[in-house]
Amino acid sequence: MNSTIQKMVACIFVTAVFLAASATAGVQTKLPAPDLRYRVEVVSVASGVEWRVALKMTGSAAGLTELELPAKWASRDDLEKGILDFQVAGENVVVEEISDIDDTIKLRRIHHKPGTALAIQYRVIRIGNSDPESQKDAYSPVLNASYFQVIGHGAWVVPRIERNKRLNIAIDWALPAGWSIANSFGVGKTSQAFNTSLQNFRHALYLAGDFRIRSFKVRNQPVYLAIRGDWGFFDENLADLTQRIFQMERDFWNDHSQPFFLVSVIPVGRPLDGPNIGGTALENAFAMFPAPRTQIKDLRHLLTHELLHNWNPARLGGSKEPEQLLYWWSEGVTDFYTQRLLLRSGLNSPEEFASAYSKLMKEYAQSKARNLPNQKIETDFWKDAEVGKLPYQRGMLFATVLDQSLREASNGKASLDDVMRDIFAAAKKPGAKPMDAALLNAAIAKRLGRSYAYEMNRYIENGETIELNDTALGPCFEKKMLAFRAYELGFDIEVTIARRKVAGVVPGSAAYEAGLRDGMTANGWSVFRGDTTRNVEMNVVDGETRKTIKFLPVSKAEIVTPQFYLRTGLDQKVLQNCGR
Numbered sequence: 112m113n114s115t116i117q118k119m120v121a122c123i124f125v126t127a128v129f130l131a132a133s134a135t136a137g138v139q140t141k142l143p144a145p146d147l148r149y150r151v152e153v154v155s156v157a158s159g160v161e162w163r164v165a166l167k168m169t170g171s172a173a174g175l176t177e178l179e180l181p182a183k184w185a186s187r188d189d190l191e192k193g194i195l196d197f198q199v200a201g202e203n204v205v206v207e208e209i210s211d212i213d214d215t216i217k218l219r220r221i222h223h224k225p226g227t228a229l230a231i232q233y234r235v236i237r238i239g240n241s242d243p244e245s246q247k248d249a250y251s252p253v254l255n256a257s258y259f260q261v262i263g264h265g266a267w268v269v270p271r272i273e274r275n276k277r278l279n280i281a282i283d284w285a286l287p288a289g290w291s292i293a294n295s296f297g298v299g300k301t302s303q304a305f306n307t308s309l310q311n312f313r314h315a316l317y318l319a320g321d322f323r324i325r326s327f328k329v330r331n332q333p334v335y336l337a338i339r340g341d342w343g344f345f346d347e348n349l350a351d352l353t354q355r356i357f358q359m360e361r362d363f364w365n366d367h368s369q370p371f372f373l374v375s376v377i378p379v380g381r382p383l384d385g386p387n388i389g390g391t392a393l394e395n396a397f398a399m400f401p402a403p404r405t406q407i408k409d410l411r412h413l414l415t416h417e418l419l420h421n422w423n424p425a426r427l428g429g430s431k432e433p434e435q436l437l438y439w440w441s442e443g444v445t446d447f448y449t450q451r452l453l454l455r456s457g458l459n460s461p462e463e464f465a466s467a468y469s470k471l472m473k474e475y476a477q478s479k480a481r482n483l484p485n486q487k488i489e490t491d492f493w494k495d496a497e498v499g500k501l502p503y504q505r506g507m508l509f510a511t512v513l514d515q516s517l518r519e520a521s522n523g524k525a526s527l528d529d530v531m532r533d534i535f536a537a538a539k540k541p542g543a544k545p546m547d548a549a550l551l552n553a554a555i556a557k558r559l560g561r562s563y564a565y566e567m568n569r570y571i572e573n574g575e576t577i578e579l580n581d582t583a584l585g586p587c588f589e590k591k592m593l594a595f596r597a598y599e600l601g602f603d604i605e606v607t608i609a610r611r612k613v614a615g616v617v618p619g620s621a622a623y624e625a626g627l628r629d630g631m632t633a634n635g636w637s638v639f640r641g642d643t644t645r646n647v648e649m650n651v652v653d654g655e656t657r658k659t660i661k662f663l664p665v666s667k668a669e670i671v672t673p674q675f676y677l678r679t680g681l682d683q684k685v686l687q688n689c690g691r
């Protein structure tokens with residue numbers, strides 16, 4: 112299950128998790144907004160490095176200051192394990208440990224002399240191996256002997272105040288000699304001061320070490336690329352690609368307002384046969400976690416997708432909590448635009464565009480999660496790999512159908528592009544609310560001329576199968592139905608390998624029909640996972656007999672799904688406009 116998650120060429124945009132109103136809300140509103148001064152000393156230890164953090168701030172005039180420690184973020188619920196030796200010094204300080212007010216929060220209540228200076232100290236240590244082995248592994252602070260890469264949620268102790276309140280924050284870094292430094296708030300500075308919200312401070316990227324820093328400008332605004340590891344491409348090639356993608360997306364949104372941006376690329380995991388790519392969008396930054404040997408063409412999709420999160424959902428007002436219920440929009444519609452913009456810009460060919468849809472249709476047709484209600488995404492997104500893919504698939508298909516409806520209803524004058532830009536414009540206005548189904552429906556209705564609530568309810572909330580019609584992708588592409596057999600191994604490979612005994616053979620499967628049976632001794636095996644074109648070969652001992660059992664790992668029943676192809680004989684003018 113994990114390997115399937117890792118093979119998703121996708122990311123998840125997870126915003127900060129903050130406590131809503133609670134019994135103690137009255138206390139926090141009385142707290143003044145303190146300025147925070149952090150000092151981070153990066154110290155070598157046996158496992159790599161650790162952070163020794165000192166935080167100076169003024170305690171509240173009421174004599175009570177609440178501090179939040181790292182706890183939960185994205186797929187991590189163990190971030191507190193990385194925080195050691197938490198201490199507070201100051202006049203009349205008494206530290207009270209508060210637990211169980213909310214499982215997303217780890218709190219310390221500090222009683223002190225009103226308005227006194229507080230000096231907080233703690234260490235941040237690595238949870239897990241010094242080199243991250245998966246995206247989840249990289250979601251906790253990576254503290255390696257030659258570099259660190261930290262997402263703020265895993266490292267910063269902050270006062271518990273209103274999430275969007277802006278503060279003046281300073282950080283002084285004491286780094287090992289020769290280390291490069293970059294983070295969401297600047298590049299190359301070991302002494303930093305900035306004004307930001309606590310939410311953005313935590314939802315930010317911090318790195319230093321043996322990174323190679325490259326930069327380029329888009330309309331005079333700098334973008335930095337921090338790369339480490341050896342790749343099969345030059346840093347400059349990646350910088351060129353990144354520059355094109357930034358230009359394309361900022362043009363699409365007509366938004367060149369960001370004065371600074373950081374993209375990091377670190378190898379995560381072990382070299383694999385296929386692309387194994389993840390990433391996460393953060394404040395003024397995103398982090399990419401490709402497997403070693405990933406090729407540059409496989410980074411195109413990820414870069415485009417991650418940067419789109421800069422707007423969807425971040426600049427479209429964010430998603431209303433629980434944000435998982437809008438993943439179909441924040442992830443799926445983002446995937447829709449990833450494909451559209453790559454095609455429009457010429458970074459992907461029409462054939463690549465069509466094959467991305469064909470691949471999606473095949474996966475969607477085989478998905479056991481396909482018809483689950485939207486509610487399941489809230490509960491099982493991180494638990495079940497197929498549920499984890501569902502909002503991407505469902506949202507991209509829904510956006511495709513919606514875009515077609517908008518074009519037809521307006522005789523080609525309007526499209527989903529207009530809806531996206533309308534939401535962006537509305538989100539800039541004071542008092543704008545985060546996105547939810549009602550807000551999206553209102554934005555759609557304005558351009559469509561009618562409510563879309565019936566369709567949203569049917570396909571998103573209830574999870575009915577979304578069908579694409581013959582002209583769903585526009586005049587360049589044709590639809591053909593394909594009958595295929597799904598990959599099905601027909602026995603339990605994990606248990607078989609662990610016990611060296613064949614286990615979990617499914618009666619009636621290709622494995623069963625070839626003669627594989629539970630309990631046979633497994634001496635050797637050749638399995639290309641997910642590949643329906645290569646035989647599985649099992650060297651087994653059945654009683655006294657040694658034999659090799661070969662079979663194609665495919666399902667018996669055929670699945671029928673649409674596939675898309677570029678039409679032949681299109682003239683140049685039509686071809687240039689396939690991305691519409």
Ligand SMILES: [Zn+2]
Nearest residue numbers: 122123124442
């Ligand atoms: Zn994403």
